[in-house]
Amino acid sequence: MNSYEKKNSLEIPLPDPFYYTDSETLKILKIIHNISRKHPVNVLVSGKQGCGKSSIVRQYAAFYQKPLATFQVGILSEPGQLFGEYTLENGETRYKQFLFPEAIQTPNCVIHLEEINRPEHPKALNMLFSLLSDDREVWMDELGTLKVADGVTFFATLNEGDEYIGTELLDPALRDRFYILLMDYLPREVEKEVLTQKTGVDQNQAEAIMEAICALRGNADLAIEISTRTTLMIGEMVAAGGSLRDGIVTSLQTDKEALESILLSLQVEKGVVEKRELDYIRFAPEALEN
Ligand SMILES: Nc1ncnc2c1ncn2[C@@H]1O[C@H](COP(=O)(O)OP(=O)(O)OP(=O)(O)O)[C@@H](O)[C@H]1O
Ligand SMILES: [Mg+2]
Incomplete structure (x- = not known):
C-alpha cells in the first residue's frame, strides 16, 4: 500500500477535551x-515544532463537525503523487485514485497539508497551486477535472523555527494564498494545566517539570526546542513512576554530551534533578520485580 493512502479516511475527528488556545485564535x-x-x-x-499545529486543525474539524484528511506534503517527490497511482491488476494497468481527490471533492472537508514548505521535489506542489488559487480546480489525464467542493478548508502547517529561515521558507506565491495563523507555545500556567490534565501528574510534579522546562527554554546555549509534546512526554514518564531525570533523559532529542551539560545546568541552577550513581544489573525477570 502506498504511504499516501495509509490510515487515511474521511471522518469527523473527536475533540481533544484538554486543548487550550487563546481567544483571538478561536x-x-x-x-x-x-x-x-x-x-x-x-x-x-x-x-x-510540537506547539499544537496539527491539534488545532483537528480541533477545528471536530468542533465544526467537518471530516478531516491529512496529507504529508513533506514526502512528496512528484506532482501527481497525492492523487493516485498506476497499479498492475491481473496483468492490466489501471489507475487507482487515492484519498486526496475524494477529500477535495467532499463538501466541508478539512484538508490538512503537513510540512508544506518541505516537499522532496520542488514541482510536487504544482498541482496544489491551482487547487489553492481562485480557480479551485485542477485537470489531470487520469481523473479529468477535479473541483474543490463547497465549504472546504485547506490547512497547511509548517515548522518555522529559526533553523529554517532562509532555506526552506514557503514560496511567496503560495504563501500569498493563505490566511496566516502564527502559533507559539502556551504560557507556563496553561501548559502546566494541560500537563496535569493530560498525564495525571500531581501539582508538585507538574511544578517541577515546568520549572525544568522553563529553565531549558530560557537557556540560549541549547540548540534544542522543548515542545509541548516534550513536556507531555516527560509528564507521562513521571506519571508512570519515572523520576524527572528519567523523563528528561528519555524525552530530549540530543546527544549524550549535550544531555550531561543540560542535566548539570538544571541541577546547579534549579536543583531539580537528582544526580545518580549507576549500578549495573542483569536484565532478567528478578531485576524487574523491584
Ligand atoms: N494548546 C495545546 N493544548 C493541549 N495540548 C496541546 C496543545 N498544544 C500541543 N498539545 C499537545 O502536544 C502534542 C503535540 O501537538 P501537535 O502534534 O499538534 O503539534 P505540532 O505543532 O503539529 O507538531 P509538529 O511540529 O511535530 O507537527 C500533542 O499531544 C498535543 O495534544
Ligand atoms: Mg504536526
Missing part, C-alpha cells in the same frame, strides 16, 4: 469557518 477560526461557507479557504498554521 475568534479567527470562527471567522475562517464563516468564510468557508461562502467559498473554500486556505489557512497557513506556522509555529515551532
